Amino acid sequence: MSLLQRFLGIETTGSSRGGAGETTSVRRIAETLEQMAPDQARYIAAFAYILARVAQADLTIDAQEVAAMREILRGLGRLSEEEAAVVCEIACDQSTRLGGSQNYLVTREFRAITDTKQRAQLVECLFAVAAADGEISTTESQEVVTIAEELGFTRPEALGIRARYQEHLAEFRGLTNESA
DSSP, rough: OOOOHHHTTOOOOOOTOOOOOOOOOHHHHHHHHHSHHHHHHHHHHHHHHHHHHHHHHSSOOOHHHHHHHHHHHHHHHHOOOHHHHHHHHHHHHHHHHHHHHHHHHHHHHHHHOOHHHHHHHHHHHHHHHHTSSSBBBBHHHHHHHHHHTTOEEEHHHHHHHHHHHHHHHHBHHHHHHHOO
């Protein structure tokens, strides 16, 4: 079983290279990340999963969110377009299938393997993914704040980061038009 499969809790039967029960996506991403140092692969797997967690918060992962996730993974993870697409695909799949049972565990693991700067960078990226479709829903905003708190930030710190995305927040959208 590959590092990514163990980290994301993907159970397979047979060998880790195309055994029964292993999907093509899992095999492709496992092969991609196995080329990296284990610590880097673990970081990217957790980062991608948490991005997908926010994209899935409103129960749909739309094309703009996927595009934002890919771009973030390419930039921060130094992944090729193909690698970012595969990582994004499996992260979205795992978040959708395992979300409720894995969300806190993955976030706790990310906190354990990162420093404050890396965690703040993730929170910033979470708001960017949530804003990718032009609007951050209340559900998405609440999910990012929850994740920020799980990562060790206080609510005021999380809301400070959120303030940078105020023009995208659904709860403030109507206020600026009505007060004019």
